Amino acid sequence: MAAINPEFGKELKNYGAFDFNACYNCGNCTAVCSLSTEEDSFPREMVRFSVLGLEDDIRSSLKPWLCYYCGECSTHCPQEANPGELMMSLRRWLTTEYDWTKLSGLLYRSLPLTIIGFIIAAIGVLIFSALEKFNLQSIMHKGHIFEIIAIAAVFGFILLPNIIRMWWLIILKPKIKVPVIKYLTGFGDLIVHMFTQKRSLGCDDNQLRWFEHFIIVIGYLGLLFTTVFLDWFSNDSLFVIVLGYAMSIIIFIVTIDFMSDRIKKQKEMSKFSQPSDWMFVVWLFLMGLTAFIVRLFIDTGLIEKNIWLYLFHLTILVQWALIIVPFGKWTHFLYRSFAMYFAKIKS
Amino acid sequence: MNKKIGVYICHCGGNISDYVDVEKVKESIETDEGVFLAKTTMFACGDANQKEMVDDIKKNELDGVVVASCSPKLHLLTFRAVTERAGLNKYNYVHANIREQASWAHSDDKPGATETAIHLVKAAIAKVRLAEPLYPFIINSKKAVAVIGGGIAGLRAAIELADMGCPVTIIEREHFVGGRVAQWDVLFTTNETGKEVVTKLYNEVIRHDNIKLLTGAEVISNTGSIGDFTMKIKVTPRYIKEKCNEGHLLKAIAVCPVDVPDEFNFNITGRKAIYHNFPSEYPQTPVIDIKNCTRCGECEKICPSVDFSQKEEILEINVGSVLMATGFDSYTPADGEFGYNQFENVITLPQFKRIIDLNDKKLIFRGKEINKIAYIYCVGSRQIDGENKYCSRYCCTSVIYAAMQAKHKFNEINNYHFNRGIRTYGKQEVLYAESLKGGDIYLQSYEDAPPTVEQHNDKITIRINDILTAKKEMSVEADLVVLVTGMVPRADNSVASLFKLPKGRDKFFNEIHMKLRPVETVIDGITICGACQGPKNIMESVNSALSAAIKSFSYVSKGELELEPIIAKIDKDLCTWSGTCAEACPFDAIKMVKDEKKDVAAINNSVCKGCGMCLPVCPSNAINLIAYSDNEIESMIDALAG
């Protein structure tokens, strides 16, 4: 038996959802949702769970991740309860639930804390550069090493344990039996979803968005690969140089489109932007742009005189790697892929 | 005397002529005795045909008319009007229904349908041969109306009648007017208070010369009928002089040693034997509740306005029409129904409304602060096993509104609504939406699996299998459970039997036709309105009050009334007074009278409805129904059988 907890609804408002209480359970949202199925029907059920504060049921549910926020439900809701935005907020809330450090929860709930985090990262970069006596070569060299260590650490200490927590909440705690073989066979799905978000094609009229999303993932992973593993800034191979340019251009061009959507607020999914949404696109954009300019300056020999540019890029990178990736919206990418994986192996 | 009869046979565009050979019908009756002309017509009710009928009647001086067409329910009045326009008495018109009774009924057998139609028309002709002109009875009607019940409906109706120039007597059983509405603080959907609404009406009532207000008054007998009701009214005094010193009175109330449950507050508080209802009670003179007064005389010592010498009075009034507005009671849950009378903190919605009104800043009940409130809907309404099958209409909106009001007035209130589907129809829906947005939680069940209420160590838990959450079992711990009780008829509705008012299956007073005659009753001259007729909110009560006022006024406005002449008639020579007719009459229209040594039955023309129930029971066949005399009916039967 479940006890009702209206406080949960109030808590959820910190994550963006605001008027889901208006829901009168007509079910229009579920009926229009092109991803909802008979076995996995949403979003009305999630709205209902949220109104009643059935935290355990939400925590063990994968449904929030099955939604790609086309926003049809919000458009059709007669009560303007914004079920689409509620699903988004539940994803934010779930990421904080998976996070063992609980830092993401703090950052979601408090913009000042997030800003302080960003400032500390910037000051860190400055102090580090001062210690390196603003020597570009050694800063760039250590910057590159930092990237490698940061990726390994964030993954090893934060993301991996969080994925394990997610697994525990979704499979182990509800005592769902999954044969080992399924873990292996489902792996292909994980990879496919991670790179393609194939499921979002199920949303009506979503081809362009899917394509944008697809190339930005390619761009992002490509840039990560070129800078971290091919050491783009110090590599003289023409192929690598061009590849890096291409990847960074993809990133900042697509993110410009994402940002303009959020400003125009015409699509349902870009109507309500939380700080975490803005940070994600802006920092991605800045990463692409600054990486591009840094390499341009290297190629034109301007970088020595404009070391601030690299420091700016490094700051963006540190903030991205230490805040946005482990505790911010970046994790959605990871959790969603794993959600597909868990959904597959559960079934 | 041989009549000149005109017969019109209608095609009804094909509805009739597709199955009935109307030409053949015409041919087979046109030579019948008395038939002067016979015609077929595409649409008898069409303007052109109506005009032709008028011309025919005038030109040929017809003195009997038959139209064979659709059901008389549809066009009897139309063709009666045609004959009247042609200067012929309308009872010389007879209607034959050859559509519902012939063409539609026998569409599989055309010759049979035609045969039936011929017989029906012949029977109508037989009847019209014997028809006589009839004229309505004219009776005097006293231009005055009695309004029984001084609630919102009664007051509003009285003002309307008085405005139209009709003298009105309001007969209110309590010592204060306003009925239930006086008991509610703020009201949906206008946010006015009950007090404001009642004040407005009361001020108009007392300024009106045409209105006489009797409080503490009850009808104890009634004789007469439409146009002439004579009632005896018992008026209980207040035992307080009208002009009195307030200061003294308050002290007098303070010293009264009696403490009885206060019905105004639905017994959640007590009151003295000498009491006010609330600061704005109308009339603004307190009352001594003589039934509970011990006559200790304490109040008399302090306040010279107390006057035990006042006496009960019996008044007699005579009116042409009676308007009933006696309102409703709230359903009282059975012991143990959702914990009622079993657990302390289980109360009803009316009680909750009073508690909200009586508390300030904090919601305190039985010494404890209340934060979590559970509302259980449809208690006493929409019953599966019980008798109250109806929905009480007001309660969904009222409880949602009360819950919002509690949240607004007191801190930290959480509301949980255990409902069976919300019925905030019309504009009231806005309140539901507002309540949802405000965070009130709604849980729903079907009638066969209602929520349960349990108490363990001071904690009340309500459980439900919520159908909005796939019937998952949910529980709420609440500080207070409010049973959303519906409306039921007044427990003491004995006044209805004085007037022989019929009640519906729901036991509320019954109208003649829910849609078309919604405030008239089968007892001529008596109208009903407000919640005595069935659950209504204020707007609906006032709507019906205004229509009842107009309807009642229509009975008395001219000082006389025209009544249908088709009623029963006693042949005094044959009558030997067996009394069986009086027993059979559902309207109490037959009384025994003395007629030259013997007892005979007499019909009250203004009460008889011509239903004919008395005819077959008379052992001496002394009763005939005008226009349906034995002769007429027998001649019709002959025609049908011939």
Ligand SMILES: Cc1cc2nc3c(=O)[nH]c(=O)nc-3n(C[C@H](O)[C@H](O)[C@H](O)COP(=O)(O)OP(=O)(O)OC[C@H]3O[C@@H](n4cnc5c(N)ncnc54)[C@H](O)[C@@H]3O)c2cc1C
């Ligand atoms: C808890 C609750 C809250 C409500 N809140 C609202 C609201 O916010 N808004 C709204 O629109 N409606 C509300 N209603 C409905 C409203 O109370 C009714 O619509 C209204 O009271 C009906 O008026 P009435 O005059 O027909 O009957 P009543 O108010 O019952 O008045 C009938 C009067 O007749 C008198 N009477 C009875 N029998 C006799 C007799 N034999 N002889 C003489 N007098 C007699 C009674 O003493 C009474 O004064 C509420 C109802 C309830 C129960």
Ligand code: SF4
């Ligand atoms: S469409 Fe809106 S009101 Fe209807 S169930 Fe979905 S969220 Fe609720």
Ligand code: SF4
């Ligand atoms: S109005 Fe609502 S609470 Fe009242 S009986 Fe009807 S459904 Fe039940």
